[in-house]
Amino acid sequence: MKTYKVGLIRVLTTEDEELLQLHGKLIESYFPMFQVVSRCIPDQPEGIHDDETFAVGVPKVVNLAVELWKEGCQAIIISCAGDPGVPEARQAVPIPVIGAGSSTAALSLFFGSHPAVLGITEDVPSGYKRIFGDRIVDNAKGAGVENVLDLMTDRGYEATMKAAAAQKEMGADVIALSCTGMSSIRIAPSIEKTVGIPVLDPVLCEGLLTLFELLRRENMED
Numbered sequence: 001m002k003t004y005k006v007g008l009i010r011v012l013t014t015e016d017e018e019l020l021q022l023h024g025k026l027i028e029s030y031f032p033m034f035q036v037v038s039r040c041i042p043d044q045p046e047g048i049h050d051d052e053t054f055a056v057g058v059p060k061v062v063n064l065a066v067e068l069w070k071e072g073c074q075a076i077i078i079s080c081a082g083d084p085g086v087p088e089a090r091q092a093v094p095i096p097v098i099g100a101g102s103s104t105a106a107l108s109l110f111f112g113s114h115p116a117v118l119g120i121t122e123d124v125p126s127g128y129k130r131i132f133g134d135r136i137v138d139n140a141k142g143a144g145v146e147n148v149l150d151l152m153t154d155r156g157y158e159a160t161m162k163a164a165a166a167q168k169e170m171g172a173d174v175i176a177l178s179c180t181g182m183s184s185i186r187i188a189p190s191i192e193k194t195v196g197i198p199v200l201d202p203v204l205c206e207g208l209l210t211l212f213e214l215l216r217r218e219n220m221e222d
Helices: 017-030 051-070 086-092 100-111 126-135 154-169 180-184 188-195 202-221
Strands: 004-010 034-040 075-078 097-099 115-119 138-141 174-177
Touching: 004 017, 004 051, 004 202, 017 034, 017 180, 017 202, 034 051, 034 202, 051 075, 051 086, 075 086, 075 202, 086 097, 097 100, 097 202, 100 115, 100 126, 100 174, 100 202, 115 126, 115 154, 138 154, 154 174, 154 188, 174 188, 180 202
Parallel strands: 004 034, 004 075, 075 097, 115 138, 115 174
Antiparallel strands: none
16 A cells, blocks of 8 residues: 655644644544654644734744655645644645645535534634635534533533534534544544534544545646
8 A cells, every 4th residue: 555654733832742643643543544744833832722823823834844845744734723824834845735624614515515613612714714605504612612621521512512403403514623622532423423414523634635635646747
């Protein structure tokens, strides 16, 4: 089996090796042809969560993308639903750069035309807005859910399920998760089984779009 070296960028600073490698290990389990090298941006332990941290973080993302390309990576994944630095990194390196948010939104439209966005914040990430436009049925988070740890409590889990069920009642025919942390706890299958409509996992989506783009470029070179 042909393999590909893929660089994965986490947009929060961590010294926890298990946390750093988590998304990469998920992607390797979904796509055995990938060998994932994971890195995190420096000096941002709270990640990228507002305009200020976005502005400071984007150059760091681009620098890491260049480093990973120089180390032989054949594609770059920016594993954040906000897609920070994706356009800028695409200008800086000649290999595919894939963001979690735009991947999830794009694949959601394969499954339905009335998408809802479900995450842990009040905001719809820019990639979702760009791709969904005015088709977004609802954007929500579970009542009382402020971070991924809340999703791991019975109360937060149930609140998220309730929010997803409400989105279906509003007419949503697909739910796009808008937090890669929700991928870390593999909540998408549970929501889908409970609610009964497709629920798109950002880490799975970013991996699939990365594979597609690598294969597409190979076909162009043949």
